[in-house]
Amino acid sequence: xxxxxxxxxxxxxxxxxxxxxxxxxxxxxxxxxxxxxxxxxxxxxxxxxxxxxxxxxxxxxxxxxxxxxxxxxxxxxxxxxxxxxxxxxxxxxxxxxxxxxxxxxxxxxxxxxxxxxxxxxxxxxxxxxxxxxxxxxxxxxxxxxxxxxxxxxxxxxxxxxxxxxxxxxxxxxxxxxxxxxxxxxxxxxxxxxxxxxxxxxxxxxxxxxxxxxxxxxxxxxxxxxxxxxxxxxxxxxxxxxxxxxxxxxxxxxxxxxxxxxxxxxxxxxxxxxxxxxxxxxxxxxxxxxxxxxxxxxxxxxxxxxxxxxxxxxxxxxxxxxxxxxxxxxxxxxxxxxxxxxxxxxxxxxxxxxxxxxxxxxxxxxxxxxxxxxxxxxxxxxxxxxxxxxxxxxxxxxxxxxxxxxxxxxxxxxxxxxxxxxxxxxxxxxxxxxxxxxxxxxxxxxxxxxxxxxxxxxxxxxxxxxxxxxxxxxxxxxxxxxxxxxxxxxxxxxxxxxxxxxxxxxxxxxxxxxxxxxxxxxxxxxxxxxxxxxxxxxxxxxxxxxxxxxxxxxxxxxxxxxxxxxxxxxxxxxxxxxxxxxxxxxxxxxxxxxxxxxxxxxxxxxxxxxxxxxxxxxxxxxxxxxxxxxxxxxxxxxxxxxxxxxxxxxxxxxxxxxxxxxxxxxxxxxxxxx
Amino acid sequence: xxxxxxxxxxxxxxxxxxxxxxxxxxxxxxxxxxxxx
Numbered sequence: 001x002x003x004x005x006x007x008x009x010x011x012x013x014x015x016x017x018x019x020x021x022x023x024x025x026x027x028x029x030x031x032x033x034x035x036x037x038x039x040x041x042x043x044x045x046x047x048x049x050x051x052x053x054x055x056x057x058x059x060x061x062x063x064x065x066x067x068x069x070x071x072x073x074x075x076x077x078x079x080x081x082x083x084x085x086x087x088x089x090x091x092x093x094x095x096x097x098x099x100x101x102x103x104x105x106x107x108x109x110x111x112x113x114x115x116x117x118x119x120x121x122x123x124x125x126x127x128x129x130x131x132x133x134x135x136x137x138x139x140x141x142x143x144x145x146x147x148x149x150x151x152x153x154x155x156x157x158x159x160x161x162x163x164x165x166x167x168x169x170x171x172x173x174x175x176x177x178x179x180x181x182x183x184x185x186x187x188x189x190x191x192x193x194x195x196x197x198x199x200x201x202x203x204x205x206x207x208x209x210x211x212x213x214x215x216x217x218x219x220x221x222x223x224x225x226x227x228x229x230x231x232x233x234x235x236x237x238x239x240x241x242x243x244x245x246x247x248x249x250x251x252x253x254x255x256x257x258x259x260x261x262x263x264x265x266x267x268x269x270x271x272x273x274x275x276x277x278x279x280x281x282x283x284x285x286x287x288x289x290x291x292x293x294x295x296x297x298x299x300x301x302x303x304x305x306x307x308x309x310x311x312x313x314x315x316x317x318x319x320x321x322x323x324x325x326x327x328x329x330x331x332x333x334x335x336x337x338x339x340x341x342x343x344x345x346x347x348x349x350x351x352x353x354x355x356x357x358x359x360x361x362x363x364x365x366x367x368x369x370x371x372x373x374x375x376x377x378x379x380x381x382x383x384x385x386x387x388x389x390x391x392x393x394x395x396x397x398x399x400x401x402x403x404x405x406x407x408x409x410x411x412x413x414x415x416x417x418x419x420x421x422x423x424x425x426x427x428x429x430x431x432x433x434x435x436x437x438x439x440x441x442x443x444x445x446x447x448x449x450x451x452x453x454x455x456x457x458x459x460x461x462x463x464x465x466x467x468x469x470x471x472x473x474x475x476x477x478x479x480x481x482x483x484x485x486x487x488x489x490x491x492x493x494x495x496x497x498x499x500x501x502x503x504x505x506x507x508x509x510x511x512x513x514x515x516x517x518x519x520x521x522x523x524x525x526x527x528x529x530x531x532x533x534x535x536x537x538x539x540x541x542x543x544x545x546x547x548x549x550x551x552x553x554x555x556x557x558x559x560x561x562x563x564x565x566x567x568x569x570x571x572x573x574x575x576x577x578x579x580x581x582x583x584x585x586x587x588x589x590x591x592x593x594x595x596x597x598x599x600x601x602x603x604x605x606x607x608x609x610x611x612x613x614x615x616x617x618x619x620x621x622x623x624x625x626x627x628x629x630x631x632x633x634x635x636x637x638x639x640x641x642x643x644x645x646x647x648x649x650x651x652x653x654x655x656x657x658x659x660x661x662x663x664x665x666x667x668x669x670x671x672x673x
Numbered sequence: 674x675x676x677x678x679x680x681x682x683x684x685x686x687x688x689x690x691x692x693x694x695x696x697x698x699x700x701x702x703x704x705x706x707x708x709x710x
Contacts, residue, residue, distance in 0.1 A: 449686065
């Protein structure tokens with residue numbers, strides 16, 4: 001690939017900006033043990049890759065314990081590296097960047113870096129949603145991976161590179177596996193940073209027994225390792241299922257499933273703490289641990305309500321793994337088990353969310369919400385707070401269904417009726433929790449205000465949306481939470497652009513980008529670059545739009561996020577088309593063709609590069625649509641969590657989309673995340 | 674619901690939220706989650 005600078009107005013991406021798409025090296029080799037005793041091809045692939053990446057300094061990592069404990073793998077990496085650092089570079093031990101990574105390997109100190117906040121978030125958000133929330137956990141994983149790389153570069157014995165050898169990768173927890181992946185993905189070729197891991201029991205897509213959460217683990221493992229293997233620096237190598245050199249006799253094979261009658265150090269005795277441990281695992285999308293702990297939780301449940309609590313958490317893990325059938329079964333069983341009608345209502349609410357957000361089946365969603373309301377019965381005059389909160393959430397779910405029905409309405413009158421009914425339900429929900437003390441009602445109130453802003457935006461009442469958003473949330477800017485400031489401004493900036501106050505919108509988005517940069521939230525910053533590209537386009541400043549999209553490409557490339565990079569490339573092409581910069585347009589098309597030749601974008605662009613076509617028309621004809629930013633910042637980072645990307649961004653559809661969403665089959669495909 | 678009624682209802686929502694400022698710090702975190710999620 002060659003980079004040229006044609007006019008200076010539109011600098012083209014350099015090789016470095018797009019190189020990660022095509023890095024040929026495999027730096028995380030997973031030896032699967034699924035080959036035969038004479039698997040010459042497997043070994044050759046292994047050796048070829050190893051010659052490229054394996055460093056002279058090899059460190060063997062001890063085995064992890066049972067239970068896929070959060071960060072158990074990283075803990076063993078620390079144990080393996082620490083003596084070397086203590087001996088060879090003790091001055092590094094006081095470094096803040098290294099300490100931040102080690103904290104994750106020490107459960108009691110992990111809370112200092114925000115895990116307590118994350119665990120709390122489960123109560124408010126993850127159990128109120130079916131989507132994963134991985135932005136914060138991605139930042140922690142990224143920080144740990146960056147620190148390991150920096151250690152490689154700073155510690156003299158690793159000067160020629162570092163290879164970690166791991167005997168039991170199949171038993172590692174997901175956060176640590178993501179950290180390993182992230183470490184090699186971020187490494188430069190000169191780092192010679194690699195991992196060779198044995199994982200001959202990495203699961204398979206086996207049948208799952210709804211009554212045995214342990215039966216989900218092999219399928220979950222298989223899915224995750226396949227996802228890792230599809231990423232650039234990872235390669236699965238089928239070798240014979242024999243012991244790795246130097247390993248003991250009992251290293252290989254699937255981790256034996258511990259009997260649920262046994263005491264295990266990582267499994268809390270108290271039932272409430274056991275459920276909290278499942279919540280901690282969900283926070284890090286550590287699904288195998290959720291399922292493993294769930295075996296104990298179901299076994300120890302002293303009454304139907306305890307079993308229902310455990311089944312709810314299992315269902316959330318199922319849903320986040322796209323296993324919607326099993327999720328629905330668990331939610332249904334939990335709703336039948338619990339004697340608490342408020343909790344039953346919550347379970348019906350989750351079922352309704354799956355129908356809405358994953359199957360786009362609005363009738364089924366409505367039916368689930370009605371079941372929830374039926375479980376609550378007549379509110380009477382003095383309904384307790386917990387039941388009022390659940391009733392309000394059900395109305396909130398019904399309002400989302402109505403908003404989606406409005407989008408698909410055949411005429412303006414029906415659309416208006418649906419939107420009016422949606423407003424009515426949101427306001428009814430709000431009135432149920434108005435002024436009610438407590439964290440759960442407070443979270444719901446804020447959520448409802450965010451949704452009322454959505455409804456104003458969907459109704460095309462942009463000025464009111466701006467005003468409502470500001471008045472609802474700007475008070476909290478005085479709290480000096482930088483994270484809040486970024487999220488608040490990201491939303492406000494786009495609303496201002498839609499309201500025609502484009503210069504104000506640009507200024508607010510620029511401010512948000514600056515704050516994201518100050519707090520080292522690069523995942524937020526790359527998204528803000530995309531939003532700024534859109535805002536500058538609305539301003540008519542195609543050069544600035546192009547440069548913001550180019551910044552998004554560079555950040556996305558550095559962060560190894562192909563989705564962001566592809567969005568950025570599309571934005572760059574549209575900015576060039578708007579500016580009529582044909583020469584640069586053709587050059588960027590060529591870069592896409594070389595960097596990601598198999599992508600749908602590259603294939604479409606071959607239709608858009610005809611000699612005399614109007615560039616914007618050519619892009620439209622080829623199906624490369626003008627970028628429309630998501631109204632909010634993402635709650636998940638697929639480049640780090642490796643759990644995929646939704647095929648439908650519901651928020652984006654609500655504020656930009658036209659017509660009906662395609663209905664999905666009941667058992668949705670893996671890719672629908 | 675007419676436009677005027679809706680506007681009035683939204684005003685009521687906003688007016689009632691000032692009560693939350695009593696527990697301001699907690700609310701900032703709560704608001705941060707709600708804004709994002």
